[in-house]
Amino acid sequence: MTVPVSFRITKEEAETVFAIARRASHLASEFETRYDTQEAVMDVTAAHANGCPLDLCGLLAAGDADFGHDVFGIRRHIDRGTGGLRDCFLPRYSTPQS
Numbered sequence: 340m341t342v343p344v345s346f347r348i349t350k351e352e353a354e355t356v357f358a359i360a361r362r363a364s365h366l367a368s369e370f371e372t373r374y375d376t377q378e379a380v381m382d383v384t385a386a387h388a389n390g391c392p393l394d395l396c397g398l399l400a401a402g403d404a405d406f407g408h409d410v411f412g413i414r415r416h417i418d419r420g421t422g423g424l425r426d427c428f429l430p431r432y433s434t435p436q437s
Contacts, residue, residue, distance in 0.1 A: 344422035345388045346381070355395040356383050363410040366403065374414065386413045389422030391433050398432040405431050 360379035367374035387393045409430035416428035
């Protein structure tokens, strides 16, 4: 039996994730690629809620290089079946786990 991907985050986290997703979509368009805001919301939320908690406020405030590394890295390495990140990818704005 497989466990469904969780998208459970707080309202405050959801607001920050949406701002991250809008920024990611805009940044992608600057490089003439498409990253739909809703897809970015789902990717970041899934990563955050399924084993890789993120410093969402730090990520939103990050410079473009670190922001792009994390958001586009999540996009590339997200396992849409589990919400986890593959290939040992670790976002720079992940929070330490105890």
